[in-house]
Each structure stands twice: as structure tokens, then as C-alpha cells.
Amino acid sequence: MSKILDRIVEQKLQDIAAAKRAVPHSQLQALIPSAPPVRGFVESLRSHHPMGLIAEVKRASPSAGLIREDFDPVEIATEYAANGAACLSVLTDEHFFQGSLEYLVAVRKSVEIPVLRKDFILDVYQIDEARVAGADAILLIAECLDDETLSRLYEHTHSLGMQALVEIYEPHNLERVLALSPPLIGVNNRNLQTFETRLEHCTDLRKSIPEEILVVGESGIHSHDDVLMLQNSGVHAILVGESLMRQQHVGQAVRTLLGTEN
Ligand SMILES: O=C(O)c1ccccc1NCC(=O)[C@H](O)[C@H](O)COP(=O)(O)O
Numbered sequence: 001m002s003k004i005l006d007r008i009v010e011q012k013l014q015d016i017a018a019a020k021r022a023v024p025h026s027q028l029q030a031l032i033p034s035a036p037p038v039r040g041f042v043e044s045l046r047s048h049h050p051m052g053l054i055a056e057v058k059r060a061s062p063s064a065g066l067i068r069e070d071f072d073p074v075e076i077a078t079e080y081a082a083n084g085a086a087c088l089s090v091l092t093d094e095h096f097f098q099g100s101l102e103y104l105v106a107v108r109k110s111v112e113i114p115v116l117r118k119d120f121i122l123d124v125y126q127i128d129e130a131r132v133a134g135a136d137a138i139l140l141i142a143e144c145l146d147d148e149t150l151s152r153l154y155e156h157t158h159s160l161g162m163q164a165l166v167e168i169y170e171p172h173n174l175e176r177v178l179a180l181s182p183p184l185i186g187v188n189n190r191n192l193q194t195f196e197t198r199l200e201h202c203t204d205l206r207k208s209i210p211e212e213i214l215v216v217g218e219s220g221i222h223s224h225d226d227v228l229m230l231q232n233s234g235v236h237a238i239l240v241g242e243s244l245m246r247q248q249h250v251g252q253a254v255r256t257l258l259g260t261e262n
Helices: 003-022 025-029 041-047 073-082 101-110 124-133 147-159 171-178 199-206 224-231 250-258
Strands: 052-057 087-091 115-118 137-141 163-168 184-188 214-218 237-240
Touching: 003 124, 025 124, 041 052, 041 087, 041 163, 041 214, 052 073, 052 250, 073 087, 073 101, 073 250, 087 101, 101 115, 101 124, 115 124, 124 137, 124 147, 137 147, 147 163, 147 171, 163 171, 171 184, 184 199, 199 214, 199 224, 224 250
Parallel strands: 052 087, 052 237, 087 115, 115 137, 137 163, 163 184, 184 214, 214 237
Antiparallel strands: none
8 A cells, every 4th residue: 555545544543443432333333324315327427428437526635735715515516517527526534535424424415416525435434424324336455454344334335226436547456356256447547656647547448448437547637638538538427626726617617528618
């Protein structure tokens, strides 16, 4: 694991322990039946052919620091949804991304498209927390999880009717992820040792992923040309945060990115 991932995981384990002290797992589980019905994350991406956009609500990050001062998660999310995003991703990590589970709760109530909890998921407790907050999908990062944990968290996600976006950076993790037979795989273009993003990372790896699996290109996507390049390489969906969040009018930014201005 990279140094930054080590630090994030160390902090996350403390956050999870604190959350369990505040709301014991049995108490959290009792709230699951009252959660809103799950919306189909993969289905929404597939229906936005040729390119499904997962637009990210992201205030800050380790690589960029504070991205957007004027940050209203609900306003951003409704603009994203009204201008063609297929799904939303909401950062809920507080320590490194200035996110919050409360943002996800508010966003989910204000849009009709599926919402992903974007966090560093290490424990089933966080998946239950995500479902109670209204999330339709969660992120599982192969680099943070051993085989047994990855498969247990994946199964638990599906047992709640949710979907998992399973993400890889390192090519050697592809085999572990394919063993889950997931309908979609995220390929992160960000090298977490250097924070450099390279879109060819995703297009290279795409060649080793079976055709029927929906591939999500993640990180460092800035322009419609980037989108076309990914699309022409067999990438069906993209996860975009920073380049949208830096624009004053995020709805217009979605249209420009997707090439749907007119
Ligand atoms: O964004 C970071 O700096 C970062 C650092 C450490 C771990 C993960 C990180 N990013 C998570 C993501 O995957 C991105 O938020 C997502 O792919 C969107 O990327 P971008 O469009 O470049 O904001």
C-alpha cells in the first residue's frame, strides 16, 4: 500500500471504532429496514450509453487540498443530476476529504439517481451505515483489502441489495477482483505514491478485462477529449470529481464534459 493509503486506513480504523461506540452495530442494523429502496447503480450507468458519468461531490482531497470553498453538496448534486449525470458519488470521509455521511443523506433525498458512498470501506459496519444513510452503492478498493475481507464485504453489500464498485490501481489486483465476477470494475488512474494521473493506465488495463464487464475510468478526467479517448478504448463509464468541482457552474461543466451542450 502507498503511504497515503496506510495513513487513511489507520485513521479509518479509529473512525470505525468511534462510530461503533457511538451507535452499536445492533442498533444500526435495526435501522436498515427503514432505509429507502435501493436504486440500480449499474443499470443507470448502462442506460447512459455511450458514457455513464458518476459525478463526484468532493470538497477536498489529499492530492489537491481544498478544491471548492463555496461548497453546498445538495446544490452541486442537483445540478449534476439535472445536467446528465447517471449516478453520484459522495465523499463521506471527514479527515482527508472533508466529507460527511450527512452530505450523503441530504444528497440522496434531493435527487432521483443512484448514489455511491465514496469512502475507505474496511468493515461491514460501514456498509450498513451506508445503507441506513440511503446509499445505493459503495466503493471497495482492492489495494486496501485482503481476499477474505474483499469477498466478505462484497457479499455483504449484495445481501443488502446494494452494488459495489470494486476499484483497482495495481494490475496484479485484477485477478483477485475478477474472482468476484463483478458486473463493474473501477480502474483508478491516480498513482497514490506520486498522485500523478494517467488516463492510459485505464485504457491499458481495459484490454485485460472481459468485454461484458462495465469499466469505470476514475480520476484525472478533465475534458470531452479525455472522455472520447476513454470511450474509444472500451471504457463505459467515468468517475469525475475535481475537474467538475473547480467550475463555478457545475451543471454546465457536466454538459461540456459529456459534449451535450446543445
Ligand atoms: O483524490 C485524491 O487525492 C485521493 C488520494 C488518496 C486516495 C484516493 C484519492 N482519490 C479518490 C478518488 O478515487 C477520486 O476522488 C475519484 O476517482 C475522482 O477523481 P478526480 O476526478 O481526479 O477528482
